[in-house]
Amino acid sequence: MEWDKKYGDQYRHLKSSLKGMNAIQTRFDQTGVGGLPEAYLLGFSPEGNGRAIVANGNPDTARHQAVYVPGTTSNLGSIGGNVDRMTELWRQTQQATSNASVSTITWLGYDAPQSIVKDAPFEHYAYDGAPAYRKFLDGLDASYSGSSEPHRTAIGHSYGTTLIGAAAQTGDLNADDVIFAGSPGVKVGSADEMDVPKGHVWNEEADGDKVPDIGRWGHGGSQWKMGGGVFLIPSDDAFGAHQMNTHAEGSGPQATTGAEGHSEYWEKGTTALKNQALVVVGEYGDVTAPR
Numbered sequence: 048m049e050w051d052k053k054y055g056d057q058y059r060h061l062k063s064s065l066k067g068m069n070a071i072q073t074r075f076d077q078t079g080v081g082g083l084p085e086a087y088l089l090g091f092s093p094e095g096n097g098r099a100i101v102a103n104g105n106p107d108t109a110r111h112q113a114v115y116v117p118g119t120t121s122n123l124g125s126i127g128g129n130v131d132r133m134t135e136l137w138r139q140t141q142q143a144t145s146n147a148s149v150s151t152i153t154w155l156g157y158d159a160p161q162s163i164v165k166d167a168p169f170e171h172y173a174y175d176g177a178p179a180y181r182k183f184l185d186g187l188d189a190s191y192s193g194s195s196e197p198h199r200t201a202i203g204h205s206y207g208t209t210l211i212g213a214a215a216q217t218g219d220l221n222a223d224d225v226i227f228a229g230s231p232g233v234k235v236g237s238a239d240e241m242d243v244p245k246g247h248v249w250n251e252e253a254d255g256d257k258v259p260d261i262g263r264w265g266h267g268g269s270q271w272k273m274g275g276g277v278f279l280i281p282s283d284d285a286f287g288a289h290q291m292n293t294h295a296e297g298s299g300p301q302a303t304t305g306a307e308g309h310s311e312y313w314e315k316g317t318t319a320l321k322n323q324a325l326v327v328v329g330e331y332g333d334v335t336a337p338r
Contacts, residue, residue, distance in 0.1 A: 063124030064093040070127030071101060074134065082141070083134065084150075090183075095158040097123020100183070101130050102152040103137040107190050109150035111140070111198045113327045114184060114222075118205025118229075119167045121159040129153045132204075132313035139324035147328045148193070156183060160206055167206055168265045170213070170234065177214035184221040200224040200327050204312065205258055208233050208281070209266045215242045223247060224326050227281045227288065228312040228319070231262015236270030236279040238287035249326055249334070250281040250288040251319050255308040291322040292335040 074086045083103065090100035106112050113136065117129045133151040140149045157176025160166030184199065191197045201222040203211040212233025214220055220242035227233065228251045235241070238248035252259050259282050267278030270285065281288045295305040296318050306312050306319040313320055318335065325334045 060093070063122060064097060067097055067099060067123035067126045070130060071099060073127065074101060074103075074130050077134070081138070083137070089152070090156060093123065096121075096161065097126070097155070098157075099123055099126045099155045100152065101126070101133075102150050103134055104148075104150035106150040106152060106187055108148070108193050109197070110148035110193055110195060111150070111200070111328050112187055113149070113151045113200045113202055114154050114180075114187070115152065115202040115204070116154050116157075116180065116207030116210050117159065118203070118207040118209075119160045119163055121155055121207075122161065123155070126153070126155055129155065135313050135315050135320060136324060136327065138315075139320050140328050143321070143324045143330055143333070144328045149327065151327070154180065154183060156180060157210065167231075167262070170209070170266065172206065173210040173213040173234065173266075174217065176210050177217055180210060180214045181218045181220065188221050198223050198329055200226060202226045202228070202323065203230070203233075204228045205231065205309065209262075212241070212266075212268070215240060224249065226323055226326055227251070228323075229253070229256050229258050229309045230281045231258050232266030232268060232278065232280045234266060234268050236268035236277065236286065238281070240268075246289065248281070248288040249291055249322075250286075251291045251293050251306070251312055251322070252282040253293045253306045253308055253311060253319070258309050289334070290337055291319070291326075292337045293317070293319040293322075294338065296335065 087102040092098040133153045137151040156179045199222045208227040208230035224247045226249045263278045263280045293306040303318040306317045
């Protein structure tokens with residue numbers, strides 16, 4: 048038992064790290080396939096549950112930067128799925144605006160909760176990771192060498208939205224837009240507290256996603272003009288975010304499918320993915336609201 052405890056945990060950690068490294072290499076090998084841009088490894092460490100920051104396209108020169116924070120159960124071993132999400136988002140931005148200058152970045156720069164039941168209800172994961180996220184956004188701003196002002200979007204899924212909310216609550220969020228998907232709450236009770244221009248907070252909640260209604264009791268925010276003591280999340284009208292459609296739209300070759308559950312916001316061909324891409328490239332007028 049002692050051997051298993053001492054060396055079994057090490058073995059599992061090493062196996063997870065190797066799986067993550069292989070997934071990152073797979074993305075590097077995909078460069079050029081279907082026009083996919085070069086990948087950039089902006090950060091890596093096996094410490095804790097693992098750290099990895101992977102970009103599609105060069106963020107130092109991309110006009111549009113999107114920085115995605117994954118949520119509960121994310122770790123280095125599962126980084127491949129999160130990198131795939133940002134790869135699909137990059138591809139969708141090219142459909143939204145042909146030849147758009149875009150870098151989509153997977154930011155696993157914190158120890159995410161690993162258990163939905165045991166860990167996700169606690170807020171310290173978000174507050175512990177928030178300073179590193181703010182520092183990364185500031186770094187993108189400092190290293191930018193493009194010919195025009197960059198447009199930066201913070202994107203969070205599930206508990207990742209809680210981290211972004213905590214980052215805005217406790218410091219300055221260096222972003223122009225914020226997109227939440229499947230949010231259990233962002234620690235604040237109003238879109239006005241998200242450190243972006245008014246009207247630039249966006250939210251998606253699929254019909255079959257149960258996380259928002261459950262999570263609000265742990266991560267919802269108060270809004271004192273409503274009397275305080277409430278647990279508002281971005282899906283609530285009173286929060287003030289733009290709600291984006293996640294249902295199927297249209298017909299024929301341009302039709303999109305619907306995102307039905309908590310893990311489908313970045314599925315290829317979905318309305319949810321299309322709307323996110325439109326925000327990332329600044330085509331706000333084409334974003335569709337729920338019917």
